[in-house]
Amino acid sequence: MNFQYWNEKIEKMARVDLNALQLQKLKTEIGYALRTSFYKERLIKAGIQSPDDIKTLDDLNKIPFTTKDDLRDGFPYGFLSIPKEEVIRLHASSGTTGIPTTIYFNKDDIKNWADYMARCIYATGSTKEDVFQNMITYGLFTGGLGFHQGGEEVGMLVIPAGAGNTSRQFKMMQDYGTTVLHATPSFLLHLETKMKEAGIARESLHLKRAFAGAEPYSEDTRKRIEALLKVDVYNSYGLSEMNGPGVAFECQCKDGLHIWEDGYIAEIVNPDTLLPVKNGETGELVLTILCREATPILRYRTRDLTSFYTEQCACGRTHRRLKRITGRSDDMLIINGVNVFPSQIEEVIMGMKEVGNNYLIVVEKDGALDKLIVKTEVSEGIFMDDSRSLNAIKERIRETLQASISINPKVELHEKGTLPVSEGKAVRVNDTRPKDV
Ligand code: ADP
Numbered sequence: 001m002n003f004q005y006w007n008e009k010i011e012k013m014a015r016v017d018l019n020a021l022q023l024q025k026l027k028t029e030i031g032y033a034l035r036t037s038f039y040k041e042r043l044i045k046a047g048i049q050s051p052d053d054i055k056t057l058d059d060l061n062k063i064p065f066t067t068k069d070d071l072r073d074g075f076p077y078g079f080l081s082i083p084k085e086e087v088i089r090l091h092a093s094s095g096t097t098g099i100p101t102t103i104y105f106n107k108d109d110i111k112n113w114a115d116y117m118a119r120c121i122y123a124t125g126s127t128k129e130d131v132f133q134n135m136i137t138y139g140l141f142t143g144g145l146g147f148h149q150g151g152e153e154v155g156m157l158v159i160p161a162g163a164g165n166t167s168r169q170f171k172m173m174q175d176y177g178t179t180v181l182h183a184t185p186s187f188l189l190h191l192e193t194k195m196k197e198a199g200i201a202r203e204s205l206h207l208k209r210a211f212a213g214a215e216p217y218s219e220d221t222r223k224r225i226e227a228l229l230k231v232d233v234y235n236s237y238g239l240s241e242m243n244g245p246g247v248a249f250e251c252q253c254k255d256g257l258h259i260w261e262d263g264y265i266a267e268i269v270n271p272d273t274l275l276p277v278k279n280g281e282t283g284e285l286v287l288t289i290l291c292r293e294a295t296p297i298l299r300y301r302t303r304d305l306t307s308f309y310t311e312q313c314a315c316g317r318t319h320r321r322l323k324r325i326t327g328r329s330d331d332m333l334i335i336n337g338v339n340v341f342p343s344q345i346e347e348v349i350m351g352m353k354e355v356g357n358n359y360l361i362v363v364e365k366d367g368a369l370d371k372l373i374v375k376t377e378v379s380e381g382i383f384m385d386d387s388r389s390l391n392a393i394k395e396r397i398r399e400t401l402q403a404s405i406s407i408n409p410k411v412e413l414h415e416k417g418t419l420p421v422s423e424g425k426a427v428r429v430n431d432t433r434p435k436d437v
């Protein structure tokens with residue numbers, strides 16, 4: 001394979017040099033943090049009065065973790081390190097569950113972010129020859145503008161398509177000869193259903209690859225999208241607290257996501273003890289940003305579960321790779337005392353050929369007990385009036401799930417294209433149990 005690098009010197013930097021760079025950038029970031037009302041107090045309490053109190057990367061351990069609640073407590077300006085007139089943009093997380101977490105950027109911060117994004121896009125083999133249709137929500141959500149700027153930085157022709165409206169999306173793909181897409185994996189699956197409905201021949205499109213992220217998905221889902229749309233799918237990971245997309249991305253090897261270690265310090269800890277896990281073990285990702293001045297965030301508990309690869313990637317990049325994020329430590333469901341992650345259910349069903357491209361997990365109270373209902377669409381060619389074969393399919397899904405998650409679910413089958421599709425991140429779980437129990 002012919003690998004291309006946006007910034008070869010940095011991407012292939014030897015570990016010792018990368019660590020030295022991290023230390024230097026961490027000190028700078030601590031300087032920024034000491035100018036915020038939130039960290040000033042915290043860092044001084046932890047014995048860090050100036051960047052010079054950080055002597056080695058291990059000194060990171062002196063710094064307490066930052067949580068989403070801290071960010072909310074600091075709303076609106078507790079994490080701002082520069083005068084307001086220097087801020088040129090803000091982004092905020094959806095805020096559907098309370099106070100939005102707000103991140104501010106100065107001019108350099110925006111430039112840095114665009115550069116990390118360009119590095120990700122370029123690592124997938126994309127170039128200025130490509131036409132990039134960004135089919136994700138623009139606005140406060142970071143996925144829209146983040147990819148937009150990165151695509152422009154690479155020099156691609158960027159179409160700010162936004163999310164939803166599949167027939168308009170197809171029209172743009174045809175009119176402008178789109179070669180690269182960005183969307184959530186659930187939207188990419190939905191696109192294929194709509195393509196068939198609209199009678200659009202795949203040959204009339206020029207698609208080569210798709211970036212899929214913002215929500216967890218399994219390897220089987222990637223394979224499905226690749227087979228259905230005939231594109232290479234690359235996993236994209238990021239979160240608004242760390243700018244948004246551009247934190248970690250797959251290279252052409254499509255085997256784990258390189259986390260840009262000159263921009264982020266990544267730790268993986270046991271979510272209960274908060275101690276580092278052994279290299280290669282799964283735990284919660286904790287991130288410190290090294291590439292933003294206006295809103296420094298140190299040791300942020302992402303809640304995302306992953307692990308490091310222990311070997312170096314065949315592409316030659318030295319930045320470590322993260323395993324596909326399987327979910328968040330806070331989205332674990334407890335059903336009649338048994339723990340299950342939605343991603344475990346997805347992994348089982350997306351591997352079954354009878355199952356279509358969309359599913360929904362419902363949890364209900366059934367008397368004193370919890371009931372798990374897995375609703376899935378059936379794949380094409382399975383007819384809803386053939387009750388004998390439907391029952392056999394249901395039974396096979398139920399048995400396979402039970403064997404894998406030790407919970408006996410009720411399985412409901414739905415016709416292709418009939419379960420709800422969200423324009424933003426997919427809503428995969430509907431837990432209707434009373435919250436205070
Ligand atoms: P944004 O997508 O704007 O950065 P949020 O900050 O609201 O949005 O969401 C970030 C969260 O989305 C991450 O913490 C993670 O839980 C999830 N996420 C993003 N990308 C991926 C991915 N590729 N795989 C799994 N989960 C992801």
Ligand code: ZN
Binds near residue numbers: 316
């Ligand atoms: Zn690689």
